[in-house]
Amino acid sequence: MMIAARCTRLGIPIVKNLTRVSSTSMFKSTDLNQHYIHSSVTCFPKCELTSKRYQIERGQFSTISEEDVNFFTNLLGHHRVINDETELEGYNIDWLGMVRGASSVLLKPKTTEEVSTILAYCNKRKLAVCPQGGNTGLVGGSVPVFDEIIISTALMNKVENVDTWLGVVTCQSGCVLEALDEHVSEYGLMIPLDLGAKGSCHIGGNVSTNAGGLRLLRYGSLHGSVLGVEAVLASGEIVDCLSAMKKDNTGYDLKQLFIGSEGTLGLVTKIAINCPPRPQSVNLAFLGLETFDDVLKTYKDAKKKLGEILSSCEFIDQSSIECVEKNLKLKAPIGAHPFYMLIETSGSNGIHDEEKLNVFLEEALGAGLVTDGTVATEPSRMHHIWSIRERIAEALINDGCTYKYDISLPLPHFYKMVEDMREHLGSNILRCCGYGHIGDGNLHLNITSKEFEKDLLNLIEPTIFEWTAKVNGSISAEHGVGFKKRNYIHYSKSSGAIALMKQLKALMDPNGILNPYKVLPDN
Template sequence: MLGGKELRHAISMASRWTWASCNLSSNLYRWNKTFIHTSSCHRKCELTSKRYQVKRGKYNEINEENIKFFTELLGPHRIIEGESELEGHNTDWLDTVRGASSVLLKPKTTEEVSAILSYCNQHRLAVCPQGGNTGLVGGSVPVFDEIIISTNLMNKVENVDTWSGVVTCQSGCVLEALDQHVADFGLMVPLDLGAKGSCHIGGNVSTNAGGLRLLRYGSLHGSVLGVEAVLASGEVIDCMTAMKKDNTGYDLKHLFIGSEGTLGLVTKIAIHCPPRPQAVNLALLGLSTYENVLKTYVAAKSKLGEILSSCEFIDRSSLECVEENLKLKPPISSHEYYMLIETSGSNGTHDEEKLNIFLEDVLGSGIVDDGTVASEPSRMLHIWGLRERIAEALHHEGYTYKYDISTPLSHFYKMVEDMRKHLGSKIIRCCGYGHIGDGNLHLNITTDEFDKEVLNRIEPAVYEWTSKVNGSISAEHGLGFKKRNYIHYSKSSGAVTLMKQMKKLLDPNGILNPYKVLPDE
């Protein structure tokens, strides 16, 4: 346990490191993603359409005439053909869903996207928009043979307004690269994900990604000021205002934030970027009860206030998985629960004092049993790695059933406990971690390989449980393919009907990302 002089020294050292020092996990993620694909390439995921018994929509199959049009439009080097060439684009990074697309298109401009969608709509060819393909609900990969439209080459930062902090960019900008770009202007992207070294800002917007610092900066519905999107017809919808206040009619950009490419393909974004913090501190705490986790969170909000930027939760089983499968050892002793508390501000002395008071209070009162403060970049990287590499560690155990829910904090961890009892010895592990600051639990269950019987015991039980406590079955990952038929556990029949009507209005032929978000008819 840290105490007295040692605690103050650790805090003082940690406060000297900048925000950049604390954001080292992205390079780690890029390596992780490569490692996961390499380690699992010996087993090929079963086709989604077969595993889930999906009926193909009434779409035409691509032919030589279609290929000729796309080649003339983009050139031969921006069209990729063949299922073997597209294996990484047909499969999600966890190898849980797999499509059979044989064509991938790589436009560079909004005009090219417009031409592609107009043509596909006229010829009833289904498409699957794809960014960095880091999704977890099967939303970014085809189900059948949909044409993949990659935003990989749409990666220009068009403008940085240093006065207002508004950045305008294309949707294919990689999140980490965009954050590094605005860092030169003293700004930061108000979104931080473990996948930021690979994910695209357009995909983040299309799924309304949450991430590690939603507690501080809010959701993308608040940060995104403008959106440009292309409808299925090829019509470009320009909602690219950069004003924080624009009260002229319906705020149409919100239709595309979180709709996962089913209403339109996002091509440009205007996003408000706050000033980059000058001082960052990171603490890892060990606790014995979930009640103490809640007490610590309340104390953090009260005593850290405006400098609190992240509050993460990890249970013992999640950390044991990282220890066993990745050989990473936490810098504190073993506990039932762990919390990562991050602060960021503009005055290191001020932040150090506030963090000092908070830690002395929770350690002194016995709410927290143990703790450490990072004092150098390598330690900060290590601590964040314990949280960010849980998904990789779970993948080592076989097949992972991943659930992303939000619940009232009083019910937050009971979901994990109840599911353990419900599944018993049929599984390897059932664990939970996530964003305690916004009630977002990541429930993970592992088995040696995909087991239909286990899936049937989990679903819809996990969604029924969530609905009973008035939670959401998708807190930040979206519905994608995997959750589309369970939407009614979080939305009323009237709301779902209205969503279907909006889909029919904007995409009457249903070519945009079919089999996603909305339930089967």
């Protein structure tokens, strides 16, 4: 069965084009140009493509020729080889409008065999490629940097099988996350991953970046949920590790190499993913708190008192809420507080779950940890509350330029980083805010300014990475390394580990054609 790209759960594109929807509809929209001009942030404008750096790095690959385009057209047909500059524009620019490439060709294969033929050809010709799903990445991993051929998974959206006994779906990598979740919901199952970009991101992109999202706390990471992967190596060889079994202990777990390697080791074509039962009852609390210490204590209590029904624990600071209210005109359900939390329960017994949540909340209120709050059980209210959290990224873009940091930190240091960065940056910025997946120790620290400023970037980086390394955090909790963070990877990986990563890359992609300039550092 084919599943089509759908709009985001949140539906209405309130801020220009910035709601992440399916790649096709987003890129057809002329609004993209508005966004681009609006942000006016291009780290790599076309003029830089002729720079010395370009000449050196670009040197190892061939330039695409008319003969190459003919080969692809013979394979896929005219309508699946896009070379119109205007149409390509959206695929060349990332969602944040900060990284742009200059690809002249985009290919839309439908099958693993077509991907294999394309890669075998590109490998022989030394043509660099950039695999692309929904292009919702936040670290510049899903767009070309120079003129790499873009291989889109947009037409690889077939669901192959739903095993209702074990609860496993096997599908092509271009299925849109939300559509896939709706598909398995017909069998009482759910995809154990949920994130703001669900309406446009592809499951293949989620797997390739090891996306975390809003319920990792409950369902764990994709390294655990993904049971099997089929991927195509640079040589065109198809690696079939597509077992849909929950237990498969036959030697090296090769699929793990494709999870989180951002398309640098192989292009993921199919996925088998474990689908837990869909919860029967869901409750969502939106709470106001006075101090970050109260946030930490409330999280600890929620884990202890809600136990197995706790499905999400998110934190938002006042500056983030203010941004959503101002830029998206979405109103928070309670008045202003320094901090907020979203606590979700998911279970199978409505009365039991509600009771448990109420007892927990009453105790939190009684102890003075929480000073205000509201509980939603109806889908429309929960949807409204979730949209406040999920659309912070979108709201921030409307400030002008966003400098994004996705950091893992030990919880005692969590909010101190936001406070320290505020002090460090002083009046040079519009906003420095923190929110994220507190239950996973994952802070989203975002800084905004009216326009992109190189001096400001230099003030933020590498200070922020040094700070993270000092407390043994990670410079990328869930967004990946992509293009933007690759030269900072040493803050979170030892030199021995980086050397081994390079050896693996050389083994699996000897010509380096797969998503070059991403993940691995320059030197």
